[in-house]
Amino acid sequence: MTFEWNAHRFSGGVLALDLANTVVFRESPERSLDRFSDPAEVTRFAAAAADFRQGEWGNVKFRPPLSEREITGLIDMREAINRLFRTAVHGGGLSPAPLSEFLRLGSKLVGDEPGDQALALPRPSRDGGRISLAAASFLSGVRLFEPLRLERIKVCPNCHWLYFDESRNRSRRWCDMNVCGNRAKARRYYDRNAKQMGSGHG
Numbered sequence: 657m658t659f660e661w662n663a664h665r666f667s668g669g670v671l672a673l674d675l676a677n678t679v680v681f682r683e684s685p686e687r688s689l690d691r692f693s694d695p696a697e698v699t700r701f702a703a704a705a706a707d708f709r710q711g712e713w714g715n716v717k718f719r720p721p722l723s724e725r726e727i728t729g730l731i732d733m734r735e736a737i738n739r740l741f742r743t744a745v746h747g748g749g750l751s752p753a754p755l756s757e758f759l760r761l762g763s764k765l766v767g768d769e770p771g772d773q774a775l776a777l778p779r780p781s782r783d784g785g786r787i788s789l790a791a792a793s794f795l796s797g798v799r800l801f802e803p804l805r806l807e808r809i810k811v812c813p814n815c816h817w818l819y820f821d822e823s824r825n826r827s828r829r830w831c832d833m834n835v836c837g838n839r840a841k842a843r844r845y846y847d848r849n850a851k852q853m854g855s856g857h858g
């Protein structure tokens with residue numbers, strides 16, 4: 657089965673976090689997995705993101721990186737987004753070093769956009785247009801600075817993805833209840849049974 661950029665892969669809820677989530681298990685380096693280790697996946701991600709992020713971006717197409725330099729720019733932005741918001745979730749707020757790095761890289765990406773490009777923070781009513789995937793991810797991240805948005809970012813305890821919790825009372829515990837929530841439930845069930853079986857032999 658080929659790898660599919662389905663709804664689950666876009667559990668981040670906003671483009672910036674979806675991009676960071678192209679690496680799985682970020683907090684367990686030995687299990688960590690980078691979906692972009694195959695460069696073809698970057699282009700497939702950009703196409704899928706235009707569909708799954710219409711609620712954030714409207715009818716915008718994301719231009720995938722074309723040159724080696726652009727690919728490096730995208731990966732650097734991805735890592736800067738991850739550091740900035742992961743630090744924030746773990747209680748560091750928007751810390752100076754990752755914030756400065758994020759803005760520095762973003763400034764460069766925005767400067768590389770065509771001069772006639774109308775750049776704006778993402779909005780669902782936007783109709784048409786193209787923007788580089790990296791610059792769009794930067795602008796998506798900038799929108800999260802607002803404190804009421806920042807406090808809705810969480811880390812999934814199962815896969816370590818960052819996600820934006822839009823539930824009314826911020827009660828979402830998993831990036832995706834149907835995947836990570838169920839996996840955790842199955843593990844608890846298995847552990848409990850294993851324990852009971854074990855005690856039966858005592």
Ligand SMILES: [Zn+2]
Pocket residue numbers: 812813814815816817830831832836
């Ligand atoms: Zn998860």
